[in-house]
Amino acid sequence: MAGQIESLEKILEEHIPPEKLKDVKRLLFGKELRALNIPKAAEQLALEKDFEVQGYGFDAAEESSRSPNIVRIGGIQNKIVLPTTAPILEQRDALFKRISDIISGAALCGVNVLCLQEAWTMPFAFCTREKQPWCEFAESAEDGASTKFLQELAKQYNMVIISPILERDEERGDVLWNTAVVISNTGQVLGKSRKNHIPRTGDFNESTYYMEGNTGHKVFQTQFGKIAINICYGRHHPLNWMMYATNGADIVFNPSATVDGLSEPMWPIEARNAAIANSYFTCGINRVGSESFKSEFTSGDGKPAHHDFGHFYGSSYIAGPDGSRTPGLSRVKDGLIFAEIDLNLCRQVRDKWGFRMTQRLDLYAEEMREAIRSDWKPDLVTDSSSRNRFL
Amino acid sequence: MAGQIESLEKILEEHIPPEKLKDVKRLLFGKELRALNIPKAAEQLALEKDFEVQGYGFDAAEESSRSPNIVRIGGIQNKIVLPTTAPILEQRDALFKRISDIISGAALCGVNVLCLQEAWTMPFAFCTREKQPWCEFAESAEDGASTKFLQELAKQYNMVIISPILERDEERGDVLWNTAVVISNTGQVLGKSRKNHIPRTGDFNESTYYMEGNTGHKVFQTQFGKIAINICYGRHHPLNWMMYATNGADIVFNPSATVDGLSEPMWPIEARNAAIANSYFTCGINRVGSESFKSEFTSGDGKPAHHDFGHFYGSSYIAGPDGSRTPGLSRVKDGLIFAEIDLNLCRQVRDKWGFRMTQRLDLYAEEMREAIRSDWKPDLVTDSSSRNRFL
Numbered sequence: 001m002a003g004q005i006e007s008l009e010k011i012l013e014e015h016i017p018p019e020k021l022k023d024v025k026r027l028l029f030g031k032e033l034r035a036l037n038i039p040k041a042a043e044q045l046a047l048e049k050d051f052e053v054q055g056y057g058f059d060a061a062e063e064s065s066r067s068p069n070i071v072r073i074g075g076i077q078n079k080i081v082l083p084t085t086a087p088i089l090e091q092r093d094a095l096f097k098r099i100s101d102i103i104s105g106a107a108l109c110g111v112n113v114l115c116l117q118e119a120w121t122m123p124f125a126f127c128t129r130e131k132q133p134w135c136e137f138a139e140s141a142e143d144g145a146s147t148k149f150l151q152e153l154a155k156q157y158n159m160v161i162i163s164p165i166l167e168r169d170e171e172r173g174d175v176l177w178n179t180a181v182v183i184s185n186t187g188q189v190l191g192k193s194r195k196n197h198i199p200r201t202g203d204f205n206e207s208t209y210y211m212e213g214n215t216g217h218k219v220f221q222t223q224f225g226k227i228a229i230n231i232c233y234g235r236h237h238p239l240n241w242m243m244y245a246t247n248g249a250d251i252v253f254n255p256s257a258t259v260d261g262l263s264e265p266m267w268p269i270e271a272r273n274a275a276i277a278n279s280y281f282t283c284g285i286n287r288v289g290s291e292s293f294k295s296e297f298t299s300g301d302g303k304p305a306h307h308d309f310g311h312f313y314g315s316s317y318i319a320g321p322d323g324s325r326t327p328g329l330s331r332v333k334d335g336l337i338f339a340e341i342d343l344n345l346c347r348q349v350r351d352k353w354g355f356r357m358t359q360r361l362d363l364y365a366e367e368m369r370e371a372i373r374s375d376w377k378p379d380l381v382t383d384s385s386s387r388n389r390f391l
Numbered sequence: 392m393a394g395q396i397e398s399l400e401k402i403l404e405e406h407i408p409p410e411k412l413k414d415v416k417r418l419l420f421g422k423e424l425r426a427l428n429i430p431k432a433a434e435q436l437a438l439e440k441d442f443e444v445q446g447y448g449f450d451a452a453e454e455s456s457r458s459p460n461i462v463r464i465g466g467i468q469n470k471i472v473l474p475t476t477a478p479i480l481e482q483r484d485a486l487f488k489r490i491s492d493i494i495s496g497a498a499l500c501g502v503n504v505l506c507l508q509e510a511w512t513m514p515f516a517f518c519t520r521e522k523q524p525w526c527e528f529a530e531s532a533e534d535g536a537s538t539k540f541l542q543e544l545a546k547q548y549n550m551v552i553i554s555p556i557l558e559r560d561e562e563r564g565d566v567l568w569n570t571a572v573v574i575s576n577t578g579q580v581l582g583k584s585r586k587n588h589i590p591r592t593g594d595f596n597e598s599t600y601y602m603e604g605n606t607g608h609k610v611f612q613t614q615f616g617k618i619a620i621n622i623c624y625g626r627h628h629p630l631n632w633m634m635y636a637t638n639g640a641d642i643v644f645n646p647s648a649t650v651d652g653l654s655e656p657m658w659p660i661e662a663r664n665a666a667i668a669n670s671y672f673t674c675g676i677n678r679v680g681s682e683s684f685k686s687e688f689t690s691g692d693g694k695p696a697h698h699d700f701g702h703f704y705g706s707s708y709i710a711g712p713d714g715s716r717t718p719g720l721s722r723v724k725d726g727l728i729f730a731e732i733d734l735n736l737c738r739q740v741r742d743k744w745g746f747r748m749t750q751r752l753d754l755y756a757e758e759m760r761e762a763i764r765s766d767w768k769p770d771l772v773t774d775s776s777s778r779n780r781f782l
Contacts, residue, residue, distance in 0.1 A: 005411075008418045015406045020396075027399045028419075030656030186776040197749045212751065217758065218770050223777040236746050238629030238668050239755045246762050247769040265421030265714035266667050273664035276657050277629050323656035355627050358588045360603065364630045365759035367608065371637050372753045378638040379609050385577040386614040 004260075004311060009327040030324030033057060036340060042108035049101045051078075052335035055109060056318070056326045058281070060342035071224040073251055073281065074111035074338035076102050076120075077316045077329055079289035084123045088136045092121050096149050102336055107157035111338050112185070112224040115162040115253035115285055118232045119178065121146050122166060123291045124257045127203035127309055130295060135209075138168035141181045141192045155187035160222045162229055164255040166209075167192070176210045180229040180255065182220045193218050195231035196240055202262055203299050203309055204233070217243035225250050225343050232256040235270045235284070238277065245278035245356075250346045254284045259310030260331075267315060268328070275319035279350045281341055288314040288334060321349040395702060400718040421715030424448060427731060433499035440492045442469075443726035446500060447709070447717045449672070451733035462615040464642055464672065465502035465729035467493050467511075468707045468720055470680035475514045479527045483512050487540050493727055498548035502729050503576070503615040506553040506644035506676055509623045510569065512537045513557060514682045515648045518594035518700055521686060526600075529559035532572045532583045546578035551613045553620055555646040557600075558583070567601045571620040571646065573611045584609050586622035587631055593653055594690050594700055595624070608634035616641050616734050623647040626661045626675070629668065636669035636747075641737045645675045650701030651722075658706060659719070666710035670741045672732055679705040679725060712740040 005011065016024050025032065034057035038046075046053045060068065081094035099116065106114050118124075122137035139145055146165055154161045160183065167179035178195035194213025198206050217240070219228045228244035228251075235241070235254045244252050254271050258264075271284035289312055296305040315328035318339045329335035350356055370376050396402065407415050416423065425448035429437075437444045451459065472485035490507065497505050509515075513528035530536055537556055545552045551574065558570035569586035585604025589597050608631070610619045619635035619642075626632070626645045635643050645662050649655075662675035680703055687696040706719035709730045720726035741747055761767050 005414050008415060011407065011411050011415055015408065015411070016402065017406065020402050020406070023396050024399060024402055027655065027659075182772075184774050184776050186774075188774075188776040190774050190776075191772045196751065196754075199749070200745055201743055212749075216770055218772055221771050221773040223774065226771070233749070236668060236744070237750060238633060238664075239750070239752075242629060243755065243758055246758075248771060263714075264418065268418075269660055269664045269667060269714070273629075273660045276660060277627060323654075323660070352592055353627070354591050358590070358603075358624070359628060359630070360587065361630075361759060362763045363587075364634065365756065365763050367634055367637075368752060368756035369760060372756050379607055380612050380617070380639060381573075381582045381609055382612040383575050383577075383579075383581050383614065385575050385579040385581075 004332050006330055006332055007315070007328055029327065031322060033324060033326060034059065039108050042105050045101070045105050045108065050334065051102055051105065052330050052333050053105060053109065054327065054329060054335070055338045055340070057340040058320045058324065058342065058345060060345035060348055063344060066344055069343040070340060071112045071343065072110050072338055072340050073283060073318065074106050074109070074114045074336055075253065075283045075285035075316050075318070076106065076114065076116050076336050077285055077288050077314045078102065078117065078120070078334040079287070080123045080291055084125065084291060085294050088133050091123070092137065092145070095121055096146070100153065102334065103153050103157070106336055106338065107159060109336070109338050111159060113160040113222065113227060113251065115229070115255055115283060116164060117285045117287045118164045118255040118257045119166050120164060124287065124309060125293065126206045126209055127299070128293050128295055128297050129205050129208050135176065138166040138176050140170060141165070141167045141179050142189055147181055147183065147189060150183050151187040151189070154183045154185055158185045160185050160224055160227070162253055162255070164229070164231060177213065178206065178210050178231055180231060182229070185223055190220050190222065191218060193229045195234060197234045197237050199233040202301065203259070217247050219244060219247040219249045227251045227253065229253050229255065232258065235274070238274070241274035241278055245280055249280055250343050251281045251283070254282060256284060256286045257312060258286055260313045261310055264313055268317070272319040272325050275321055276323050277355065279321040279353065279355055280346050281318065281320055283318045283337070285316045286314055287312040288332065321346050395723050398706070398719055398722055420718065422713060424715060424717060425450065430499050433496050436492070436496045436499065441725065442493055442496065443721050443724050444496060444500065445718065445720060445726070446729045446731070448731045449711045449715065449733065449736060451736035451739055454735060457735055460734040461731060462503045462734065463501050463729055463731050464504045464674060464709065465497050465500070465727055466506050466644065466674045466676035466707050466709070467497065467727050468508055468676055468679050468705045469493065469725040470678070471514045471682055475516065475682060476685050479524050482514070483528065483536070486512055487537070491544065493725065494544050494548070497727055497729065498550060500727070500729050502550060504551040504613065504618060504642065506620070506646055506674060507555060508676045508678045509555045509646040509648045510557055511555060515678065515700060516684065517597050517600055518690070519684050519686055519688045520596050520599050526567065529557040529567050531561060532556070532558045532570050533580055538572055538574065538580060541574050542578040542580070545574045545576055549576045551576050551615055551618070553644055553646070555620070555622060568604065569597065569601050569622055571622060573620070576614055581611050581613065582609060584620045586625060588625045588628050590624040593692065594650070608638050610635060610638040610640045618642045618644065621645050623649070626665070629665070632665035632669055636671055640671055641734050642672045642674070645673060647675060647677045648703060649677055651704045652701055655704055659708070663710040663716050666712055667714050668746065670712040670744065670746055671737050672709065672711055674709045674728070676707045677705055678703040679723065712737050
């Protein structure tokens with residue numbers, strides 16, 4: 001963690017005078033959100049177990065024909081617990097224990113829908129390109145160890161839990177997937193949503209391990225709202241965000257694992273842009289810390305082989321349909337970000353801005369249908385009047 | 392301008408200590424850009440004529456098989472010059488004169504492709520819903536006064552100029568459009584691109600004046616790169632940004648007119664997200680200042696009738712495909728933002744991140760084709776195990 005700053009927000013709070021800080025925050029984060037009281041028991045637990053808790057309220061206007069539709073959503077970011085050289089089951093069980101503690105904090109904060117980080121049961125070992133032992137972390141979405149473990153907590157806390165894991169599809173040829181399992185607040189597995197877009201960049205050799213998802217853009221209608229999951233690299237794809245909106249999502253989680261030096265300037269932009277463009281809430285969750293592996297590996301950047309993944313910079317946040325967002329969690333510490341949201345805000349913003357109405361989906365369906373034809377030509381107007389270096 | 396802060400960037404520079412400012416800027420703006428020297432003559436002109444000039448360099452790696460492909464792109468933001476009660480032609484001619492000065496500054500800075508703000512020849516009178524006298528500002532894209540005026544300057548300065556105007560299509564029933572005219576550096580009208588998405592929000596009663604554009608997503612292959620124009624409200628639509636990329640754009644301008652209290656938290660997000668998602672450069676341009684109208688009008692917000700439009704907050708900026716961006720121009724002052732960009736960066740980022748390759752356009756073409764059918768149903772998984780308030 002040496003040399004890692006804790007967060008942008010802390011620096012701003014420390015140095016900008018209060019009368020200007022209000023303007024700075026408005027320009028950077030939009031409408032000021034209501035800071036929520038963290039229950040004493042949760043604060044105490046967070047202190048004991050060394051994780052951060054931040055909670056904010058996104059309010060909506062009152063309506064005559066609909067009651068407020070208030071739910072609490074949350075995301076957990078965390079480091080791995082044991083070294084990656086420990087036995088696989090020990091590594092996994094240590095993570096279960098750690099996550100169990102933070103989930104109980106989320107329960108104390110009244111969180112109704114909670115999402116964990118991408119591949120939360122394991123180190124992000126895809127940098128190594130080794131299949132063993134890492135594939136051993138893969139498990140059934142329906143009745144793997146992590147699903148069973150979380151089903152109990154979901155029931156206990158009356159909480160919908162989204163569990164992004166490395167999935168083993170035993171029934172279909174032992175295929176691996178990057179999958180989010182959606183566990184109802186009753187403890188039932190409601191379904192799963194697979195990662196639609198797979199990176200091939202730097203240490204993210206994920207296409208070595210699993211293929212593009214085949215579950216489409218399912219939305220899960222839970223007791224606490226219509227939710228969907230856009231896993232990690234899918235956040236770079238506006239079409240992916242959009243299709244969850246088309247299917248009716250009001251909240252889209254983006255469980256991720258990404259490192260500084262690669263994606264950090266994009267991180268505050270993408271999930272927030274998705275919230276704006278689709279008039280829904282988004283919650284971006286990124287793991288924390290650096291992970292070290294026994295075998296050395298290279299990063300496709302001309303640099304020498306090494307053992308350490310870059311720094312996963314946390315900075316998880318929640319963004320609203322009106323362009324507002326929470327501060328980010330720490331760049332270096334485990335944490336829980338949660339928000340009390342009035343789902344009515346989604347329709348209110350849709351009515352105000354009209355993005356869905358003005359979207360012209362028919363135009364784009366047609367243009368895209370053309371664009372995928374092998375005889376398609378781009379709509380280019382060339383300048384024959386100029387010495388054109390492109391001609 | 393009372394009570395308007397000048398810019399976020401100025402506050403940060405003033406209060407954050409230098410050793411931390413570097414981190415703050417990296418987190419907010421991405422990779423540090425090269426500040427360009429502003430030529431003395433341009434600085435002098437800017438001082439005399441009271442406008443701001445900022446220029447930055449976006450560099451790319453050297454390649455063996457392609458030479459650097461360096462062009463300078465720019466955008467101009469400005470207030471109207473005369474009161475909106477002055478005779479129409481006087482208002483327009485005063486803007487011609489003002490813009491002529493700033494364009495000559497852009498020429499001194501070596502700008503090759505320059506974009507003006509949306510409907511730059513007129514006040515943004517659409518808040519009034521009055522047709523007269525405002526429709527008198529409309530003119531032919533091919534041979535209207537503003538096109539003729541800019542053709543001379545384009546030739547004189549060897550500069551591609553994008554001129555967003557209120558277009559009168561005389562040949563087709565006097566129809567009005569919100570249109571960007573693309574004028575080649577040879578002075579020829581290369582073509583035009585009409586606004587695809589029209590707002591119906593607050594003071595932006597634009598659907599009262601013109602309809603959704605029918606020119607699709609044309610890209611103009613100029614001597615200085617493949618450019619496209621996403622006008623104003625189109626920036627809220629990721630599909631719009633995307634289709635220009637599909638047609639091959641390396642630079643997309645977003646000439647706009649938008650006010651604080653409405654869109655300001657979205658402004659730094661949308662054009663920048665588009666640059667990231669599409670691996671191209673974007674340039675967001677917003678007008679400046681407040682505009683006052685003779686007839687009072689209401690804003691659809693329950694507040695009393697009034698004469699003033701909100702504050703157009705400027706803040707024009709340029710964003711790169713790698714997530715970096717320039718600071719914004721002033722929120723209160725006319726200005727020129729320009730950048731020296733190596734177009735090779737677009738392909739380099741495409742190769743690094745692979746967004747186009749992993750985009751799955753065929754999947755989305757199919758899902759969208761389904762979604763526009765009248766018998767389509769969203770892909771919703773409902774939770775029958777839970778007391779579901781949505782069921």
